Amino acid sequence: MLGEGILKGLAETAKNFAGSFVSKERLTTVEYPEERTPLPEAARNFPFLVYDGEDWEKGMRCVACQICEKECPPKCIYIEKSKDKKPDYVGKLQIYPAKFDIDISVCMSCQICVEVCPFEAIKMNTEFELATDDRFGGLLLDRKQLAHSNEYYHQLHPTEAADVDARLAEEKAKVEAKAKAAAEAAAAKAAAGPAASATPAKPAAPVAAATKPNEGEPKA
Amino acid sequence: MSAAGTKTELVNAAKPEGWNRPPVIAPDEIEGEVLEVAMGPHHPSTHGVFRMDVGLDGERVIKLKPVFGYLHRNHEQLAQTQTYLASMPYTDRLDYFCSLSNNWAYALAVEKLAGQEVPERAEYLRVILAELTRIQNHASTIGFLLQEMGASGTPLMYAFREREKILDLFESLTGSRMMCNYMRFGGCRVDASEAWLAATRKVVAGLPAFADEFERFLMSNEILMARCQGVGVLKPDLAINAGISGPMLRGSGVNYDIRKVDHYGVYDRFKFRVPLGDHGDIYDRYMVRTLEIRESISILEQALRELPGGPVMDPKAKIRNFRPKAGEAYGRIEAPKGELGFYLISDGGPNPYRYRVRPPSLINLTVLEDMCLGANVADVVLIFGSVDIVLGEVDR
Numbered sequence: 001m002l003g004e005g006i007l008k009g010l011a012e013t014a015k016n017f018a019g020s021f022v023s024k025e026r027l028t029t030v031e032y033p034e035e036r037t038p039l040p041e042a043a044r045n046f047p048f049l050v051y052d053g054e055d056w057e058k059g060m061r062c063v064a065c066q067i068c069e070k071e072c073p074p075k076c077i078y079i080e081k082s083k084d085k086k087p088d089y090v091g092k093l094q095i096y097p098a099k100f101d102i103d104i105s106v107c108m109s110c111q112i113c114v115e116v117c118p119f120e121a122i123k124m125n126t127e128f129e130l131a132t133d134d135r136f137g138g139l140l141l142d143r144k145q146l147a148h149s150n151e152y153y154h155q156l157h158p159t160e161a162a163d164v165d166a167r168l169a170e171e172k173a174k175v176e177a178k179a180k181a182a183a184e185a186a187a188a189k190a191a192a193g194p195a196a197s198a199t200p201a202k203p204a205a206p207v208a209a210a211t212k213p214n215e216g217e218p219k220a
Numbered sequence: 221m222s223a224a225g226t227k228t229e230l231v232n233a234a235k236p237e238g239w240n241r242p243p244v245i246a247p248d249e250i251e252g253e254v255l256e257v258a259m260g261p262h263h264p265s266t267h268g269v270f271r272m273d274v275g276l277d278g279e280r281v282i283k284l285k286p287v288f289g290y291l292h293r294n295h296e297q298l299a300q301t302q303t304y305l306a307s308m309p310y311t312d313r314l315d316y317f318c319s320l321s322n323n324w325a326y327a328l329a330v331e332k333l334a335g336q337e338v339p340e341r342a343e344y345l346r347v348i349l350a351e352l353t354r355i356q357n358h359a360s361t362i363g364f365l366l367q368e369m370g371a372s373g374t375p376l377m378y379a380f381r382e383r384e385k386i387l388d389l390f391e392s393l394t395g396s397r398m399m400c401n402y403m404r405f406g407g408c409r410v411d412a413s414e415a416w417l418a419a420t421r422k423v424v425a426g427l428p429a430f431a432d433e434f435e436r437f438l439m440s441n442e443i444l445m446a447r448c449q450g451v452g453v454l455k456p457d458l459a460i461n462a463g464i465s466g467p468m469l470r471g472s473g474v475n476y477d478i479r480k481v482d483h484y485g486v487y488d489r490f491k492f493r494v495p496l497g498d499h500g501d502i503y504d505r506y507m508v509r510t511l512e513i514r515e516s517i518s519i520l521e522q523a524l525r526e527l528p529g530g531p532v533m534d535p536k537a538k539i540r541n542f543r544p545k546a547g548e549a550y551g552r553i554e555a556p557k558g559e560l561g562f563y564l565i566s567d568g569g570p571n572p573y574r575y576r577v578r579p580p581s582l583i584n585l586t587v588l589e590d591m592c593l594g595a596n597v598a599d600v601v602l603i604f605g606s607v608d609i610v611l612g613e614v615d616r
Contacts, residue, residue, distance in 0.1 A: 005440030012437045013374060028381050040392035042410070071540065073306035110309035110401045115409070116540055124395070 041157055044124035046104045047113055049146045056147035061121035063088060064097040068113035068122055076106035077113065088119075091175075100143035104130065120164045126156050254282065257597075261290050265368050265601040268611030272588070272600065279596045284589040288582070291615040299575040304330055304405065304542050307575065311562075312399040314577065315613040317357050320349045320390070321555040323403040328484060329551030329562035330405045334544035342407040342532040343486045347523045348420065349402070350553070351516040352390070355427065356383040357556035357608075358467075358509040358516075359434070365506060365605040366438065369447055375438060382430045385423050392416055406537030417524065424520045431513050439510070448503035452591040452603035455500060462587045466558025466580050467508045468607060472500035478554035485553075490522045502606040509608075543570050557581055557608050577616060581609035 020026040030037055051059035064081045080099035088094045113122050125148070132138030154161040260271035269290035275283030295314065299307040311326045312319035324346050331338060338346075363379030387397040393416050394400040394409070402409050412420075438444055454464070456472045469476055477494045479487040495511035497504025546568040552561035558580025565574040584607050592600050 002442060005438075005442050005445075009437045009441050012433060016378075028384065040388075040395075042392055042395040044395040067540070071303070071306065073302060073309055108309055108313075109396065109399065111395065112305065112309065112401075 039126050041159060043126045044111055045109055045128050046107055046125050046130075046141075047102060047122050047146070048125045048148045049100065049143060050121055050123055050150055050153050051147050052150050056144065056149070058086065059149075060096055060143070060147060061088070061119050062097050062100065063094040063119055063121070064100075065119070067116050067118070071112055071116045073110060073112060074106050074108050076103045076108075077101070078103075091179075097143055100146060101140055102146060103140050105135070105139040120168060123153055123157070256283075259600070260287075265604065266611075267364070267605075267609060270609075270611055270614070272604070274592075274597065274600065276597060279598075281592050281595055281597065281600055284592045284600070286585060286588055288585075289615050291611045293612075293616065295616040296575050296577060300572055303570050304544070304572065305539065307572075308403070309399065309401045312401055313612055314579065314616060315555065315557065315560075315581065315610045316398055317360065317610055318353045318556050319398055319400045320346075320353045320394075320402060321553060321560065323400065324350055324485075325551055325553045325555065325560045326562050327403040327405055327551075328553060329549050329564050330544065332551050333547060333549035333564050333566055334405065334542075336406040336537060337534055338407055339531050339534060340486070340528050341411075341530045344523050344527045345408050345412055345532060346403065347485055347487065347490070348520060348527075349390075349393075349400075351520050351523070352386050352420075354516045354556040355513050355520075356386045358513050359383055359430075361556075361605075361608045362434070362438075362506060362509055365502075365602065366444070368601050368605045369444065371438075371444075375434075378430075378434065378437070382427070385426070389416070389420055389423060392419070404533065404537065404539070405542065406534030408532045411532045417527070420520075421524055424517060424524060427517045427520075428514070431510070431517065434513075435510060439507075445503065447599075447602060448501060448506060448606075450499070450501050451595060451599050452502045452606060453500050454587060454591055458587060458590060459500070462590075463583050464558070464587060466554070466556070466584065466608075467505055467512065468558065468584050470494065471497035471505035471508045473497055478552060478559055482552065484551075489526070490519045492516075492519050502602055505606045505608075541570070543568060548574075552578070555580055557610070557613070558584055577613075579613040579616065581607075581611075581613040585609055585614060 016026065050061050051057075052061065053059035064079055066079050066081075069075075069077045069079050078099065078101040079097050082096045082098040084095075085093040086096050109124070111124055114124055130139075150161070150165075153164075255276040257274045257276055258271055259274055260266040261269040266272070271287040271290070273283075273285040273287060274281055293313075295310060298310065308323060308326060311322040314322050330336075359379040359382055360376070363376035366375040367373070390400055391397045393412055394402040454468065454472050456474050459469050459472045459474060464472075465476070465478075473496050475494060475496055478484070479492075480494060492515045495508050495515065497508050544566045546566055548563070548565045550561055550563045552559050554560075559578065560580055561578035563574070563576040563578065564572050567573040588604065588607065591603050595603065
């Protein structure tokens with residue numbers, strides 16, 4: 001019969017239409033600004049810099065090695081190294097980025113900076129409501145705007161962040177054990193030479209300073 | 221008319237054997253004045269920025285010149301100035317509907333170049349992701365085709381509803397819905413969790429119902445048949461001569477599927493059939509895509525059942541300082557749109573000496589004039605839609 005195919009198709013449409021009143025599963029859209037679907041854990045948008053502790057400037061993990069700047073495909077990262085040094089999470093003195101800019105109008109969210117970073121310092125944010133009326137300045141993020149706490153990272157990617165924390169803790173324990181062994185050796189040496197006074201184990205001190213709650217403004 | 225024939229016959233007689241082109245209409249047979257129309261670059265039917273300079277005799281197309289290049293982004297030259305890894309996210313942006321198959325084709329070429337092995341689990345994951353990509357690409361292509369036929373919205377929305385589920389899977393695995401950037405040389409970037417596999421199994425279990433619905437919805441629709449059957453015929457010999465691949469070629473009845481020919485990845489372990497058309501018209505191409513969705517579902521079911529454990533990345537693979545030895549390689553896969561190939565020459569340096577993409581969209585588009593000559597203007601839109609192109613891949 002001519003027109004049978006059309007009727008069949010219309011029956012399918014009618015089924016979907018009527019079904020949307022009965023079954024919630026058929027409603028596939030949400031009213032966006034009021035209602036939001038949760039983002040998956042792996043979601044990524046633009047990079048941010050992770051810092052430990054309270055002060056973003058002191059706790060910044062980035063050591064300005066510039067690997068991400070080199071590997072970034074669209075070259076949206078700009079880094080300037082600092083002249084002085086500050087202690088990193090294991091207490092070793094490292095340079096830090098005096099300038100760290102990401103132009104998110106250029107960034108293509110490919111995550112290669114995250115993959116190549118050996119210091120777990122750069123991670124992907126999931127913030128996507130970034131509309132601004134300032135086309136150039138508003139999309140060029142400096143290191144203060146990029147800095148987010150480790151807690152924030154835990155909120156975004158809990159599983160991945162837990163892995164990273166475990167790895168960093170392991171590394172720190174290794175370094176501390178090494179320092180302790182060195183200190184013990186030094187102490188043994190000092191004991192051998194009775195005139196010399198015992199020197200305190202140095203490397204532990206800066207870590208304590210870095211993790212101490214400071215006056216720097218906390219950032220969510 | 222004389223025995224020597226009209227100008228048309230002379231023009232057609234001068235063509236080489238096997239070049240089965242529809243008759244070109246000679247200027248003295250045109251009834252009215254030739255009207256030249258530029259369809260595009262901002263025409264809603266052109267899927268992006270593409271122009272067709274169409275010569276019209278009334279409603280009939282007597283000339284069609286495709287004009288490319290509006291979306292040229294210097295892809296190949298960029299890749300030659302960057303590391304191998306840095307080109308991976310750019311391949312997402314070639315055919316932005318099927319970023320995962322683009323990733324695979326590029327990874328395959330580099331793996332051939334560097335002689336890298338891919339762990340079994342990664343191969344299975346690649347198959348799963350590529351077939352999901354194929355399903356969502358074919359579904360939305362059919363949706364777009366019907367949209368252009370005048371079925372405003374509904375079929376496209378049904379296709380997109382299904383595509384959305386697949387894109388959600390991509391997002392939860394790779395972090396991005398369309399620009400996945402997931403595959404790496406020697407494996408995949410992250411492993412799929414059990415939760416993700418369970419979600420995928422659920423989506424795949426729902427896909428046959430969608431395929432049924434889509435078929436009931438449109439396959440026997442009389443208007444669709446009247447518009448599609450016998451329109452835009454592509455003869456198999458022309459298709460082969462012009463290097464057409466993918467559903468376009470199979471719609472013309474040529475049995476050629478790179479998954480079956482090359483057995484790249486682990487495709488030789490799965491049982492699936494290659495659907496073929498008879499007439500090479502729009503309806504056949506549409507049917508081939510519909511049937512390919514079903515075959516992809518069966519591949520997905522097999523792959524999800526047999527997915528082995530183990531690592532997803534070759535432990536010897538390097539992310540940074542990757543320098544394959546000097547040489548050349550061509551890696552190709554059966555992308556949803558046809559044969560997608562990457563040709564690479566390495567001189568041992570960190571970036572390729574030559575990087576060339578063989579895009580299915582561009583090469584499938586070269587027969588557009590042959591299919592459109594003699595057709596109506598309204599059919600040009602349909603014929604163009606049935607080619608299934610993405611301008612990001614055509615212009616690169």
